[in-house]
Amino acid sequence: MTTKVLLVDDEKEFLDLLGERMTARGMEVDSTTSATDALKITEDHTYDAIVLDLMMPEMDGLQVLKNLKAKHPELQVILLTGHGSIEKGVEAMRQGAMDFIEKPADLEVLTEKIKKAQARKMILVERKVEQEVRDILVSKGW
Amino acid sequence: MTQSNKETTVDGLRFFGRMSAAISHDLKNTLSIMNESAGLIEDLALMAENKGRPLDPQRIHQLGATIKRQIQRNDGIVRNMNQFAHSVDHSFKEIGLTANLQMLSTICRRLTDARGVAVAVTPSDPDIGIVTRPFHLLHLVWLLLAWAMDHVDEGKRLSLQARSVQDHVHLECRGIAGATAAAAFPPAPWTELLELLAARVEMDTAQQAIVAVLPRRMAA
Structure with a gap:
């Protein structure tokens, strides 16, 4: 199954290069330089992982993360951080990020984290479906 | 201390x-x-x-x-x-204002972008020289910008510029929303920093600007 990833970073060149490398590794990649667009895109599309820059021009990465998780709790977000310390990364994980990775990122490490995100999302979606089926059975009383 | x-x-x-x-x-x-x-x-x-x-x-x-x-x-x-x-090398030094405004606005672009505010420097030609405390002056410019971002006009555009006025220099940050900014003026306590620079801050409601008035040559 193809891994679907959304990249969100305000550096267009970075997105293009990383996207090309990830596509060459068999992933299906969408990207945007706008945090607002990222929120809109996730309304209509599903992703196994979202790789999100912590410092975006129009909206702080943590705020984007909060909005994404509020609407789609099953979304797996990996934060890209330019911070030299892990402080912000830990804060991001507390707010629901699956993981964080410091810039410049090692693509092999990032790919590994994306695979974990995909596996975790599958489990969450399966659980959600199970719960929905259970709810239907209980409510209909067949 | x-x-x-x-x-x-x-x-x-x-x-x-x-x-x-x-x-x-x-x-x-x-x-x-x-x-x-x-x-x-x-x-x-x-x-x-x-x-x-x-x-x-x-x-x-x-x-x-x-x-x-x-x-x-x-x-x-x-x-x-x-x-x-x-x-921070020298307590007092002659510096070019436009060059320093451009340098600082470039350094803090990530922070101003994060607030969705565009900051432009209107250059003086020739650049205006000022004898001052360079680091403290940059700190004051940042405080002006940060305050102006809190009170920026709808267009979300600020411009920094310097003007010579007799033996003083007016360092202006234009683009603030006049009425709301006036209600919040004067800004939080910058007294010590202003004293260090022998400066004062004013509001210019006509120009929608917060203005720092600095001596052209500070005495060491």
Whole structure:
């Protein structure tokens, strides 16, 4: 199954290069330089992982993360951080990020984290479906 | 050292740290682009070796050009960082205002962008020289900008410029929303910093500006 990833970073060149490398590794990649667009895109599309820059021009990465998780709790977000310390990364994980990775990122490490995100999302979606089926059975009383 | 001195010193260090962090973010971004460019060159070489996919010379040229562009960008960032770091070298020094406004607005662009505010510097030609405390002046400019961002007009555009007025210099930050900004003026206590620079701040409601009035030549 193809891994679907959304990249969100305000550096267009970075997105293009990383996207090309990830596509060459068999992933299906969408990207945007706008945090607002990222929120809109996730309304209509599903992703196994979202790789999100912590410092975006129009909206702080943590705020984007909060909005994404509020609407789609099953979304797996990996934060890209330019911070030299892990402080912000830990804060991001507390707010629901699956993981964080410091810039410049090692693509092999990032790919590994994306695979974990995909596996975790599958489990969450399966659980959600199970719960929905259970709810239907209980409510209909067949 | 009085309590007020200590607070000004700590605030100054915070300002220095904040600008240094902004610079490090910019450097990390250029490094990331170079890192992905180098990675892609490796990927292309591996695909040529292992899968027989021919190397496209045009693509390699493009990636080389990308790396060169990022090196130039990096050089500009480091030049600004160096200039900013040397602002603490001398208690008093003659500096060019436009050059320093441009340097600071470039360094803090990531922070102003994060607030959705565009900051432009209107250059003075020739540049206006001022004998002052360089680091404290930059700190004051940042405080003006930060305050102006809190009270920016709907257009979310601020402009920084300097004007000579007799033996003083008016450092203006234009683009604030007159009425709401006036209600919040004067800004939080900058007294100690203003004393250090022998400066005062004023509101110019006609120009929608907050203005720092500084002596052209501070006595050592």
